[in-house]
Amino acid sequence: MAAPTSPPPGAAPLGRQDQTMLLFARLMEGGKEDEETVADLGTLTRLLDGDVELSKKGDSSITTIIDADCVDTIACYLDMRQPDIVRAHATLCTSAYLKAAADDGRKKLSEFFFSRVRRGTYDDYIVAFCVASTIFPLVPDLTSELFLREGFLCTLGPLMRRKWKSRKVETACLEMLNAACMHAQCREAVQKYCVDWLEEIVDQDPDSEAAMKAIHSADPDLHQQEGSISMRRHSQHVQNLAAVVLAKLRAVPMQPAGSQSNQDPELRIQPATTSIEDLSRRFTKMLVEDPEHAASSVEGLAYATIQSKVKEGLAQDKESLKRLVKTLETAPPKSPLTYGALSIFVNLTRYQPAEFEEQKRLRQLKAYASAAGKLQPDPLNDDAHVAERCKRVFEAGITPVLVTHSKQGSAASLSLIISIIYALSMTPALRGQLAQQGAVRLLIAAWTALPEKEDKTRRTAAQALARILISTDPALVFRQTPQNSAIRPLASIVAPDPNAETRDLLPTFESLLALTNLASTDDVARAAIARAAWDDIEELLFSSNPRVCTAAMELVCNLVQSAEQAAALFGDGTPRAETRTKVVLALADADAEDVKTRSAAGGALASLTAAVDHPAVVRGIVAHARGAAIVLGLCRDDESEGLRHRGAVVVQNMICHGGEVGERARETLLAAGAVEALTECAKKSRSAEVVQAVVGALEVLLGGE
Template sequence: MASVSTTAPNAHTRAMHNDLGREDQTLLLFAHLMEGGKEDDETVESLGKLTKLLNDDVEATKKGEKSITAVIDSDCVDTILCYLDMRQTDVVRGHAALCTSAYLKAAGEDGSKKLSAFFLDRIQRGTYDDYIVAFCVAATIFPIVPDLTSELFLSEGFLPSLGPLMRRKWKSRKVETACLEMLNAACMHSHCREAVQKYCIDWLEEIVDQDTEQVVESMYTTDPDTATQEGSVSMRRHSIHVQNLAAVVLTKLRLKAVQPDQAPPDLSDPSQPRIQPATTSVEDLSKKFTQMLIKDPEHSSQSSVEGLAYASIRAKVKEDLAGDPQFLKSLVKTLESAPPRSPLMYGALSIFLNLTQYRPALTDEQKRISQLKAYADAVGKLQPDPLNDNEHVSARCKRVFEAGLTPVLVTISKTSSVASLTLIISILNSLSMTPSMRGPLAQQGAVRLLIGAWTNLPEGDPKNMTVRRTAAQALARILISTNPMLVFGGSTPINTAIRPLVHILLPDQTVDTRDLLPTFESLMALTNLAAVDDDTRRTIVRVAWKDIEELLLYNNPRITTAAVELVCNIVQSPEQAEALFADTSKPQAQTRLKILVALADAEDAATRSAAGGALAALTGYESVVKAIAERERGPEIILGLCEDDNEDLRHRGVFVLLNMVACEGQAGKVAREKFLSKNAVEIVKTVVTRSKRREIVELAVQSLKLMLGKE
């Protein structure tokens, strides 16, 4: 190793630190780290500076500079890796992990060799301290360099050696904990998971199934002198924490045996084996985790939550968890008290996501393919689990909501990571599927949360595109079913919801399958907002009119209907009615009016109704009356509404008719003449005799008088 001073840098040295070359800075930092006995904040500061030097080194070497890793020998690497020891504080371990990652990236193959040598050397030494450090290092670097770590993990003889270590008469809880944390991380790698299944499953089962009372009783029976051996009882049985960790590892192994969405085997089926292997099932493990979280959340929440985050992928486990109100309340409390951006918070959110997640909606083509697959799978008895159908998921969502989750989601969203916020949005999206929960969701702050999430997630990041669309869709669903006047105000003006809704107006062009549900729900929500006031209508038109106009002629009747309903509410604003339709001197206004009149003759009754409502507002303008009257089929279409079997449509038809025949000037005269030439008198008389609603009869009678000149 290069010679370094072991004297702590004084204030003058620290002041001159930045004036030194990169290699000298590196050596000084290692000297500081090797001393030990420092306060955590000093250690963290040194690790942070070293991490920065290593990160900068990657760019420096690209420019032809010499890498600082040349002065980092095995002893230096040992120093960094030993700070990953579980006996260090979490903040030190976290900075050491960042530093290790930066070093491995900067040092390349040489760094991998030094890491391998460190791990193998510690394992060969075989002391408890060496095992602890080696296992902690392996657990930390698995996600950083999975290929290298899996190679070490799968080295000959390593996994088989763990069984005797874990079965030793005298237990070291730190060794056991470090070992199980390593196995837990390793299970994320498919080959490592298979190896753990092969070599470790038996002793993992033994740890999970250990009855501590039986262990103690057996010890006194076989060794009466136990009572005189201080500490021997606790040292000869696995701790609860170790049992919990073993259960988490076992859960990950068990989940790979059967696909999560498959129904359990039918034991009445003669093709199934009559004797099932006596193993701890995922369902058994989930019950263990559930009880742990309820009875001892302070000490077992991390392992319980991690285990359930995996176990709750199974449909049967989902049903059991959602059917336990005490567990749901405990999990809500755990989430509420979890540190921001912590694995505990993410794990608890993952459980709630699993409980509330619906199967993805399928297109007709996808449904057909799914049916074919189901038919093919029938031979192998691999049918989708019915506990994951919409009815069961909806019931689970209701129970989760009733446990008081929403206010907690609102609170933690303010300090959540992007990953946790993504889960929060997905959970709210599922809860919003149930119409009866939308109002309470809005009252508990979900609207403000979703608007804030959509606004704050970086727009340019491709990873956030789907999340932002999901947030906007959940917002749309809630706003469809709630009174905007009760939702908005104060720090959340109504206009803040418009841009997220407009974001999903047009189908997502980046995916192969075109999903029109977000478009439909966005239109419905905007329609609800457009009923509030002219300022809101003005904002909608300014931000979204181009897209709304395109959707008026969309090749889907439900989309067209929703778009016309939105236009109907928009034109209740005189300003927007005049600008968009009434100024018929502009070709665009003429075209829009023609489209609206044509839609009043659409096959779909809801579309005709919406178009009729819009024309009822627009025919208050003389220019609109003239344009409709002079159109070849304009009067016929209006009379068609008057003849409709639906009384609501007849009401709209005679309202438009009265507006047109009551219009003053040349436009009114032309309208009356056109209607008379289309047998309007007989049609309106029929309306009078057919209609039961007084307001329709009164409007029809007034129209007759005007057309016959008796007014």
């Protein structure tokens, strides 16, 4: 392609196709500074990005002038020997080209790959393998088609077993296999054609390695030759990459052809020379002794820790855990190293999903139907083992590092961080320390930063926040963070998840407890909670789940400690306020059975009847057919001193109201047997506060009579 010249000053600007030809001419020249190359690749990417829409409007596509030489030019910038910044921009450019050129682009890239492989030089292998590993995430269907082409994979073994080694060829080849293992069919093919020589690389003779080190000591320049073709052995980095590929194969065992899908997992695993446990020990040793290869060890462990035995072994290795935390601490934000390290901690701390009764029965039926007769949960993944692993991860100092990464990480990394904090918050003993180390601020900021479409992750963050706030003193937690900033996240999970397949009330229950804790602080918090969640809280007073109903009533009890909220919700005399009073009365009734629910409802009635400026609640109790009987039922309770105290206070509050309301209250309570009930209450009680409330009520009743 001849290089077009730039338009002279004052001339009309170049068209899109002319600009494209000029850019390719510059990129083909070579010898440019990296900044110039990056700028040209960026401009070309923008042209290709806009090409799709412009083509739909009738413009001629610039991809029509991009021939095989142009594709070769872009692809060569994906070479591992190029600077990282150049490779990154070339990746974006390749992605834009494949989107714009569609089938023609896929065809040209396929032709480029196989033409390079057929040439068979070290340089061609490096470029071809680098292109394959780079475009795998971009066009997995195309890359897997190239990868699975008959006769390709079987050529890699002889290449890797050559007497004279090229480190770059081997590295590029293994990076391609590493990317391919993300695809199920490709992973099976790697298992079939490559596993033998991968194990040979990992298990090369250490005595021979020592001999080669002696040779290098005598001739330091030997290993520095271009391409390392003088080397008869695989380099340490190549060994590490091979171990990572093997870990991906071992972490997800293949199912032999013809086997049943419900066969016992232990029977499906094929014999292996190098087990996943062996590989994990290699990775942890590498992590501690050779931090330069942290990326390989972390990636390998991210897959190895899918297996429960590996999780358990790593969790008990304090030195390796601390090294992992240190690796995460120094890892660049939004990097593969950060994501890999976070994935390891997610694997270590992940609890098994809670099973409802129907799910348990279904699992049992599957177990009975299994050919092997058993399909039982892994004991190393039960709650007790996971809780212990969480404790060890926490003790390794993970929380401050997570807080730091949450401020700069990607949405994907933030999701992993939330998962780890969520798991750690399952242990009540850790919640106070999590709050001290910044987990509350982390979760509030994450919930606020995540878009609404990330609803599942936001709910996880809110539930972890709720757990921590259940067990901690708000006055200590919110010294630097505004307390009300936690209310919206907590309010978001008061209602059950409408998108969930099964109705899980645990987030609802935990959020109610956390909000109750916040509502115990001041009227500002109470007002904010009522604004954010009152409709959902009120609905949960009717919940068929007794624990949820109790938690909702306890929250209401704390909310009406605010005179403003008591008046707004119960004291305005509207039919809806009267209905709310009837609901609280019903929950205070002896028929409610649950002592905690009755206690919370009695506490709410005590606060509501004390508001002399708003007698609507007293009027509602008196008007209720069983209102007086319910209140006196609290006084007569045989078991709970607290219920008797609440009943006595409610009676005293009701009869101390002035005017017609107080008169009707006295008459109604006397007719319902208030004197006898209060006398009985005094005899059963040992608390001075209860006796004092009873005496005060009797003085008013008897004096009035």
